[in-house]
Amino acid sequence: MFRYIAGRCLQAVVVLVGIIAISFAILHLTGDPAALLLPESATEQDYQEIKSRMGFDRPLAEQFVQYMARAARLDFGVSYQQYRPAMTIVLERLPATFELAMVAFMIALLIALPVGILSATHRNTAVDYAAMSTALLGQSMPNFWLGLILILVFSLGLDLLPTSGRVSYGIEQRAVTGFYLFEGLFRLDWVLFADALKRVILPAVTAGLYSSARLTRLVRSSMLDVLSEDYVRTARAKGLSEGVVVNVHALKNAGIPLVTMAGIELGLLLGGTVVTETVFAWPGIGLLTIQALQNDDFPVIQAAVFLLALIFVVVNLVVDLLYAALDPRIRYA
Amino acid sequence: MHEPGDASVIAPDLMRDERTSALADAWRSLLRNKLALFGAVILAAVVAMAVFSPWIAPYDPSLQIPWEGRRQPLTLFDSGRFVLLGTDQLGRDLLSRIVYASRVTLVVSFTAVAVSGLIGLIIGVIAGYLGSWVDAVCMRLVDIFLAFPFELLALSIVAVTGPSLSVVVVVIALRVWVVYARVVRGATLAAKEKDFVQAAVALGASELRVVLVHVLPNVVTPAIVIATLYVGRVILIESALSFLGVGVPGSTPTWGGILGDGRAYIDTAWWIAFFPGLAIMITVLGVNLVGDWVRDYLDPRIQA
Numbered sequence: 001m002f003r004y005i006a007g008r009c010l011q012a013v014v015v016l017v018g019i020i021a022i023s024f025a026i027l028h029l030t031g032d033p034a035a036l037l038l039p040e041s042a043t044e045q046d047y048q049e050i051k052s053r054m055g056f057d058r059p060l061a062e063q064f065v066q067y068m069a070r071a072a073r074l075d076f077g078v079s080y081q082q083y084r085p086a087m088t089i090v091l092e093r094l095p096a097t098f099e100l101a102m103v104a105f106m107i108a109l110l111i112a113l114p115v116g117i118l119s120a121t122h123r124n125t126a127v128d129y130a131a132m133s134t135a136l137l138g139q140s141m142p143n144f145w146l147g148l149i150l151i152l153v154f155s156l157g158l159d160l161l162p163t164s165g166r167v168s169y170g171i172e173q174r175a176v177t178g179f180y181l182f183e184g185l186f187r188l189d190w191v192l193f194a195d196a197l198k199r200v201i202l203p204a205v206t207a208g209l210y211s212s213a214r215l216t217r218l219v220r221s222s223m224l225d226v227l228s229e230d231y232v233r234t235a236r237a238k239g240l241s242e243g244v245v246v247n248v249h250a251l252k253n254a255g256i257p258l259v260t261m262a263g264i265e266l267g268l269l270l271g272g273t274v275v276t277e278t279v280f281a282w283p284g285i286g287l288l289t290i291q292a293l294q295n296d297d298f299p300v301i302q303a304a305v306f307l308l309a310l311i312f313v314v315v316n317l318v319v320d321l322l323y324a325a326l327d328p329r330i331r332y333a
Numbered sequence: 334m335h336e337p338g339d340a341s342v343i344a345p346d347l348m349r350d351e352r353t354s355a356l357a358d359a360w361r362s363l364l365r366n367k368l369a370l371f372g373a374v375i376l377a378a379v380v381a382m383a384v385f386s387p388w389i390a391p392y393d394p395s396l397q398i399p400w401e402g403r404r405q406p407l408t409l410f411d412s413g414r415f416v417l418l419g420t421d422q423l424g425r426d427l428l429s430r431i432v433y434a435s436r437v438t439l440v441v442s443f444t445a446v447a448v449s450g451l452i453g454l455i456i457g458v459i460a461g462y463l464g465s466w467v468d469a470v471c472m473r474l475v476d477i478f479l480a481f482p483f484e485l486l487a488l489s490i491v492a493v494t495g496p497s498l499s500v501v502v503v504v505i506a507l508r509v510w511v512v513y514a515r516v517v518r519g520a521t522l523a524a525k526e527k528d529f530v531q532a533a534v535a536l537g538a539s540e541l542r543v544v545l546v547h548v549l550p551n552v553v554t555p556a557i558v559i560a561t562l563y564v565g566r567v568i569l570i571e572s573a574l575s576f577l578g579v580g581v582p583g584s585t586p587t588w589g590g591i592l593g594d595g596r597a598y599i600d601t602a603w604w605i606a607f608f609p610g611l612a613i614m615i616t617v618l619g620v621n622l623v624g625d626w627v628r629d630y631l632d633p634r635i636q637a
Contacts, residue, residue: 011473018477029493036493136625140618142569144576145592145610146622155618156600271482275573279596289485290577301489308482316480 004324012317019309020071023302024064036298037077071306076301079199081292086299090285090307095178096166097284100276101269103181103200104208111212116219120227121246131216138213147206147279154202162199164281171195207276211265216262222254229253257326263319268313362630372622379616384433390429391417395584398424403602415422419604421595427605431612434586438616441498441581442567445505446560452506453513454556460514461521461552464546471518475511483508486575491579498581505570509563516555554631561624565617572613588613 027033034051042050051057054077055066070076076086119131155163166172167180174192175183181200184193226232227250235249236242274286281287285304292300363369392414401410409415418427441578460471468635486503494500524530530547538546574580575589588609595605 011476014473015476015480018473019480022481023489024479024488025494029490121448136621137618138612140565140614140621142572142576142589142592142610142613142617144573144589145606145613148592148596148606150601152603210341264509267480272484274484275576278577286484289488293488293579296492298489298492301485301492305482305485308485309480312480312482 001324005007005321008317008320012313015138015313016310017068019306019313020068021064021304024067025073027067027298027302028060036296038080040296049311052082074303074307076303076306079297079300081293081295081297086297086303087307089300090288090303092178093283093285093288094307095180097270097273097277097283097286099179099181099196100200100203100207100273100282100284101266103204104173104206104211104269104273104276105262105266106214107204108208108211108269109262112215112219116216117223117246117251119216119220120223121242123224128220130218135213135216138209139217141209143206143209144275144279146209147202148275150202150206151279161202163202166199166283167192167195168199203276203280203282206279207269207273211269215258215262215265219254219258222257223250226250226253256323260319260323263316263322267315270311270315345418350467359630362485363626366626368622371628372619372626373618375615379435379619380439382432383535385441386433386436386444390426390432391415392426392429393540394425394429394433394586396425399486400424402597403605405602406604409450410487416513418608421591421605422598422602427591427608430586430591431588431609434609435612435616437498437575437581437585437587438568438571438613440562441501441505445502445509445567445571446564448502449506449509450513450556452562453510454517455561456510456553457514457517458521458544458548458552461518462548468518471514475514478507482576483570487574488577488579494554496579496582501571501579501581503573504574505567508570509567512563513559516559517552519609520552520555521548524548527551556627558624559633563624565620565624568613568617 027036030036034047034054034056037050037054038046055063058066073089078084079086079089082089115135117133119128122128153165154161162168167175171192172180174189177183180192180196184190184196223246227246229250231253232245232250235245240249272280274289275282276282276291277284277286285308289301289304292298292304364371372473398414398420401414401420402409402422404416404420404424406417406419406427407415408419414426416426416428418431421427421430456471456474460468486507490504491500525548530543533543533547571580572587572589572592575587576593578593580587580589591609591611592606593608595602595609598605
């Protein structure tokens with residue numbers, strides 16, 4: 001077990017070093033990184049100053065080591081839009097993106113598990129066909145388009161849900177952290193919770209569209225795999241009810257590969273909310289990055305890319321360790 | 334002249350027969366599968382739309398008539414101009430723009446799938462065939478690229494290089510090659526253990542020959558399956574990049590780009606954003622239906 005954990009952690013570190021290397025390569029893609037880190041209004045003096053301060057006049061290998069050392073301290077330079085460390089600005093936006101991705105993930109699971117199981121147990125019936133057609137349609141639909149249609153119908157048409165933002169004006173003062181929804185839930189502040197929930201629904205449905213469709217298909221195929229196993233037949237032969245057979249015996253075994261896939265899906269959701277955040281003016285990391293792109297605020301872009309890659313690696317590491325805990329075959333393989 | 338019974342006389346014909354019958358078999362299978370056929374018809378229609386845009390589009394897609402802007406679908410102007418899908422904010426005919434936009438989408442998507450397929454095929458075969466540390470390095474490389482938040486990576490590259498067609502292709506390829514690499518590596522590992530490959534090695538065939546003649550034909554099938562399953566994904570990615578304003582720039586419209594521009598007018602002119610999205614969805618649906626069939630036909634076990 002220890003060997004497995006150590007090996008898996010080492011692997012994560014190697015991936016992180018690779019991520020830093022590619023970020024470094026992107027920074028040097030044009031051959032003049034100093035120009036990238038400066039606004040257009042910068043003077044020749046600014047240029048020379050940043051060049052020597054960031055060490056861009058040093059040999060490339062030395063620069064890489066320095067870059068790596070700074071990345072390890074999460075130092076990606078200073079945003080020249082806000083004159084604050086780029087990573088601080090990105091971290092401030094993390095709660096918004098995190099809540100959006102988590103709610104999207106929960107919606108995806110809430111759809112995928114029952115629908116996928118129902119599809120598998122009612123294979124080749126009208127239920128199965130309807131579910132799989134919907135999943136296929138979901139996988140074919142651009143989510144930014146769905147987002148706009150949701151706004152058109154539920155916000156502009158029916159006037160049920162707001163079009164943008166995380167909480168209503170004045171409500172955010174009720175929260176101490178940036179996690180409005182979770183804080184509202186845990187502190188039992190229903191005003192905060194209800195307001196945040198109302199605003200997260202449309203963006204979360206939009207962000208979770210593709211995951212819902214893919215996970216539904218995956219739950220179905222994993223269930224179909226285990227439903228034909230001997231132990232399922234044995235469980236049925238023992239006279240257990242179909243509900244127990246499906247929801248206990250089959251689901252438990254189908255669940256193991258699903259944990260890995262769900263972990264990957266959550267990681268993808270965290271890094272894949274740019275489009276949704278743009279559509280709903282959701283003040284998360286994605287929207288921040290788009291704005292940084294428009295302002296040529298390169299330090300912020302680099303910090304955002306690195307932070308989300310780091311989160312993806314950590315989430316997957318945790319999922320893999322969880323997987324090993326669930327399935328002893330992995331540890332000793 | 335050939336001796337009677339000379340294999341070279343008979344073999345070419347035999348081979349041709351086999352090939353035509355394989356194609357005919359695929360064609361029959363496609364005809365039997367109504368959903369796949371439906372997908373194929375959609376795909377053929379979109380390709381035709383892209384190839385014959387100038388003949389299909391009723392108007393010049395870049396012709397701006399500002400005073401005829403944001404008119405709803407099925408409007409007939411006094412000038413006799415009839416706009417089936419309405420006009421955009423600058424009075425351009427939406428239908429014509431959508432027809433022309435199919436070009437960028439198809440060119441970018443197919444090029445990106447081909448480029449990433451080539452990269453993934455080469456790396457996958459090398460990793461699977463050579464094994465040991467080469468394999469380990471290649472697979473960590475795959476992990477690294479998978480870890481990047483794709484859209485943000487795309488934004489950061491475009492921030493450095495500026496948007497262009499080749500940048501969009503490269504950015505998409507950076508994401509998609511890993512899928513090929515993984516599947517092809519697995520197929521290579523399996524092929525390497527086959528008797529005929531072992532036999533070729535035992536007979537002293539060079540490594541290059543073994544890879545090209547014996548391994549490669551066995552990994553092409555999964556690569557094709559991944560390609561067809563991924564064209565739809567790639568079209569969605571390309572549209573998303575155009576929607577975000579980091580896609581293919583220039584005068585040629587893109588579906589994602591029209592949709593992105595139409596976003597600002599969603600409350601007054603919903604059709605500008607609605608129809609390009611519909612075009613994307615129908616196209617991707619068609620591609621996915623065909624992709625599912627190709628997978629089921631060639632090898633149902635392959636998972637993307």
